[in-house]
Amino acid sequence: MRKYIYIIYALCFFDGVQAQVLWSEDFDSYITGTFSMGQGGWTGGLTNSEIRVISEPGRGNVLAWGWITGNAIATQNDLRQYNLTNLWNTRTPGNNVLKLEYDLYTEDFPVAGLENIYTSGGVFYKTIKGSSGLPIDVICDIRPSGSVIRSGGGYYSKDYDHTWIKVESYLDYDAANDIIYQFDYIPSLNYLAINTGSGGGGEFLPDFLRINFNAYKITHSGALVKYDNFKLSALPTRPSYLSTSEFVASKFNIFPNPVTDVVTITNSENIGIEQIEVFDISGKTIKSLNYNNENEVQLHLGDFASGTYLLHIQTNEGMAVKKVVKK
Secondary structure (H helix, E strand, C coil), X not given: CCCCCCCCCCCCCCCCCCCEEEEEECCXXXXXXXXXXXXXXXXXXXXXXXXXXXXXXXXXXXXXXXXECCCCCEEEEEEEECCHHHHHCCCCCCCCEEEEXXXXXXXXXXXXXXXXXXXXXXXXXXXXCCCCCXXXXXXXXXXXXXCEEEECCCCCEEECCCCCEEEEEEEEEECCCCEEEEEEEEHHHXXXXXXXEECCCCCEEEEEEEEEEEECCCCEEEEEEEEEEEEEEEECCCCHHHCHHHHHHCCEEEECCCECCEEEEEECCCCCEEEEEEEECCCXXXXXXXXXXXXXEEEXXXXXXXXXXXXXXXXXXXXXXXXXXXX
16 A cells, blocks of 8 residues: 655644553563563564564663674564454454554664665554555664665655654544554654555454564674564544644545546645645555645546545645545
């Protein structure tokens, strides 16, 4: 599912939404040393590297990955939690917003002249009834040219200075418009990424949590990535600082809808349109158009196949997502 990512500054960091905690893990009860599969319900595998539980000053135990030998490719090394659907089904009725949070730290490892990019991701997989699975993730890329944090497909990256950061990811299904919203939020970096797609006609179900590690042509004797304080929660509503997309979308009208040929996209508050991307329900990009801050544009869909499309409208006040049906 294709994603559109943008950043918002001056976010409100306080919100009164109360979370129902479904699962948490801080690794303090784990035995330090080489990680034994099965602890805490984690399963997975790795190649040419190690996962360990180590003591971190001021934090207690943390989960760490690294200790790579042989200057070899190490791919798809991961740990997984598979009991999330059962946990999700125990939530209080009405708590239909899922929140995953964790702390993340990566070492700086730039070596000029080597193809040594590595990434780490705290990834939460879910499926939507009637639709295909969609991974949501926040990834740290370590590069000789500079390390960055990004979300999903990486359409927006934020410089990362190798400190502990808290990552929050949210999933929310808008039944009225059949749109699934995913938000990745990093308070310390003022980073907010918004991903959307067709909901497939039903609520999402969490499948499993996966911590994924990848490295390419490096050798390292210590930890490269550290994790701490995982928590999975169910909320009755999203925090208010995540509602920018819907607020902007409420200002736009599209007509006619359904449309045969030309759809008009307009608003009455002089919000300037900078770009429109059109996606089909599988997440494939169909068309991308740039504009010069017009507050009304016409989009030609006459050569489109009949079906439902999502319009990602990038404006000078944020992104709006609207759905249009082509006859």
